[in-house]
Amino acid sequence: MVRNPGRRTALVDAAIEVLARDGARGLTFRAVDVAAGVPNGTASNYFANRDALLAQVTGQIHQRIAPDPAEVAEVMKAPPSRALVVELMGWINRRVAAQRTGYLAMLELRLEATRRPELQEELTRAIRETLDDDLRFHEEGGLPGDRTAVLLTYLAMTGLMLEQLTLPGVVPAEETDGLIAALVERTIGPSEG
Secondary structure (H helix, E strand, C coil), rough: CCCCCHHHHHHHHHHHHHHHCCHHHHHHHHHHHHHHHHCCHHHHHCCCCCCHHHHHHHHHHHHHHCCCCHHHHHHCCCCCCCCHHHHHHHHHHHHHHHHHHHHHHHHHHHHHHHHHHHHHHHHHHHHHHHHHHHHHHHHHHHCCCCHHHHHHHHHHHHHHHHHHHHHCCCCCCHHHHHHHHHHHHHHHCCCCC
C-alpha cells in the first residue's frame, strides 16, 4: 500500500491535538482519525501500534514548537547582554502561550514516558539534544552566564511554563515579565556598568 506523506503528517498533527486535549489515555487511533477528519481505520493503516504513533509524535512535536530560524537570527542581532537573555526568556515564554497545544502535548508525552521505557529513552534523548543545542547557542552567541546559570534558568523557565500551562492563576500573567527579569539577574548576575 502506498502511503501519503501529507496524510501521515496530518495524522501526527491530529495526534498532537488529541494528546493535548484528552491526554495520553485519550490518544486512540479512532480519536486521531476523528481529529484528522479521515475515515475510521486510517491511523491504524499508517502506524503499526500506539507506540509507533507516539514515536512519530515525539519527533513532530519538536518541529512544531521550534522557533523559526529567521526569528532567532533577528533577535540575536542585538549585542550579547543580560538584557538580551531576558528578552530571549520572555520570547520563549510568549512562544509557550502561542504554541499552547504543542507544549501541553509535550507535557503529556513526558508523563506517558514515565510508564513506557522506550518512549522515555527516545524523549530523554530528544530533550537532552535540545538542551545541549540551547547551551551551545548560549555559549556561541556570547551571552553572559556560565553553564550552571543556563541550566538553572532552563529549570526555572520549565517550572514557569508548567504553571502557566496547567494552572495559569498561580502566577498572574502581569507578574511574568518581572519574574523572568529577576530570574535572569539572579542566575546570571546583575548588568555590568
